[in-house]
Amino acid sequence: MVKMRVMQVTRPGGPFELVEREIADPGPGHVRIKVEACGVCHSDAMTKEGMWPGIRYPRVPGHEIAGIVDAVGEGVAGWTRGQRAGVGWHGGHCGYCDSCRRGDFVTCQIAFQVTGISYDGGYADYMIAPAGALALIPEGLSAVDAAPLMCAGVTTFNSLRNSGARLGELVAILGVGGLGHLAIQYAAKMGFRVVAIARGTDKEPFVRKLGASHYIDNNDQDPAQELLKLGGARVILATAPDNTAISAVLDGLGVNGKLIIVGVAAEPLQVSSIPLIMGRRSIMGWPSGSPIDSQDALSFSVLTGVRAMTQVFPLERAAEAYDLMMSGKVRFRAVLTTAQ
Numbered sequence: 001m002v003k004m005r006v007m008q009v010t011r012p013g014g015p016f017e018l019v020e021r022e023i024a025d026p027g028p029g030h031v032r033i034k035v036e037a038c039g040v041c042h043s044d045a046m047t048k049e050g051m052w053p054g055i056r057y058p059r060v061p062g063h064e065i066a067g068i069v070d071a072v073g074e075g076v077a078g079w080t081r082g083q084r085a086g087v088g089w090h091g092g093h094c095g096y097c098d099s100c101r102r103g104d105f106v107t108c109q110i111a112f113q114v115t116g117i118s119y120d121g122g123y124a125d126y127m128i129a130p131a132g133a134l135a136l137i138p139e140g141l142s143a144v145d146a147a148p149l150m151c152a153g154v155t156t157f158n159s160l161r162n163s164g165a166r167l168g169e170l171v172a173i174l175g176v177g178g179l180g181h182l183a184i185q186y187a188a189k190m191g192f193r194v195v196a197i198a199r200g201t202d203k204e205p206f207v208r209k210l211g212a213s214h215y216i217d218n219n220d221q222d223p224a225q226e227l228l229k230l231g232g233a234r235v236i237l238a239t240a241p242d243n244t245a246i247s248a249v250l251d252g253l254g255v256n257g258k259l260i261i262v263g264v265a266a267e268p269l270q271v272s273s274i275p276l277i278m279g280r281r282s283i284m285g286w287p288s289g290s291p292i293d294s295q296d297a298l299s300f301s302v303l304t305g306v307r308a309m310t311q312v313f314p315l316e317r318a319a320e321a322y323d324l325m326m327s328g329k330v331r332f333r334a335v336l337t338t339a340q
């Protein structure tokens, strides 16, 4: 039996372990993917540290997968061996609940699955996913370029394109990490006036190159006051996993402004109700996107040149890549590759 390598976690908070497993065949409705690249997302902490309820260990994290369809299970229509495919955080849905029938697969309440949590993900040579979780990767994107777009990319692309902000309006991106550095690029390419908010001054020249026309150092400046000086934000996309920092930007929303939270923080969010009410401001969360949203994010990236800045690691150095990401030192997305 031919073997594959996986980087698994055997208990919440446990270390990554490199082990060999048999390469399984995909069951009905499933596809096996030969993983070429897998991004290391901050949300992999949910698997690694056991922050998501009910995870069954050992588990292989990874939901920013780019690879090649390697085997197709019974009853799968539309996918053939050799096609380039990606799998993101959205790892499957029921197809028949009210949300799915409306085409909103990400809010499926019946059988929503998360890649790398509900089943093994992409820190591996091969992975198996439901066919409904796959996105087609276009020509013009390498696997290393495509992988981070399968979560960091689609989450920011999709939240921004559904944000209600219009051309020329002020859009602020809080947190310049894996998601944030893509969000700045998407927001600029979508025609918004972009403000980047990050700690310290070292990221300023970089975010300006990515398309931000304003920079706020939230260590040294009051980000809400600075946003108001610019007229108030139509949208603030919060990618920083820190609700203290998110609370601090809230008053920088303009009238009808919207705070969209994608970063996952442990502590509760502090909100004052009067500014929300008087300015008809709103707060919403945004969960990634469906596979067709991912395809749109990939195509938009090819069209506009949006790319993640990546640091590439071989699969067996997943622990190092993960630690670098968790310490905020990665520039700006770690990507694991399986080539030996």
Ligand SMILES: NC(=O)c1ccc[n+]([C@@H]2O[C@H](COP(=O)([O-])OP(=O)(O)OC[C@H]3O[C@@H](n4cnc5c(N)ncnc54)[C@H](OP(=O)(O)O)[C@@H]3O)[C@@H](O)[C@H]2O)c1
Residues within 6 Å of the ligand: 040, 041, 042, 043, 044, 089, 151, 152, 155, 174, 175, 176, 177, 178, 179, 180, 197, 198, 199, 218, 239, 240, 241, 242, 245, 261, 262, 263, 264, 265, 286, 287, 288, 289, 325, 326, 327, 328, 329, 332
């Ligand atoms: N909603 C969704 O569908 C979805 C999808 C993917 C990820 N996520 C979540 O989104 C968050 C970001 O993920 P990621 O992969 O981009 O993580 P990441 O690469 O680790 O980046 C997080 C960034 O947030 C910045 N940050 C943290 N605290 C800050 C503060 N007080 N002020 C300003 N910046 C701050 C960090 O900056 P420093 O460099 O200063 O440390 C870091 O660059 C995570 O919580 C992740 O779980 C959600």
Ligand SMILES: [Zn+2]
Residues within 6 Å of the ligand: 041, 042, 043, 044, 063, 089, 151, 152
């Ligand atoms: Zn993710």
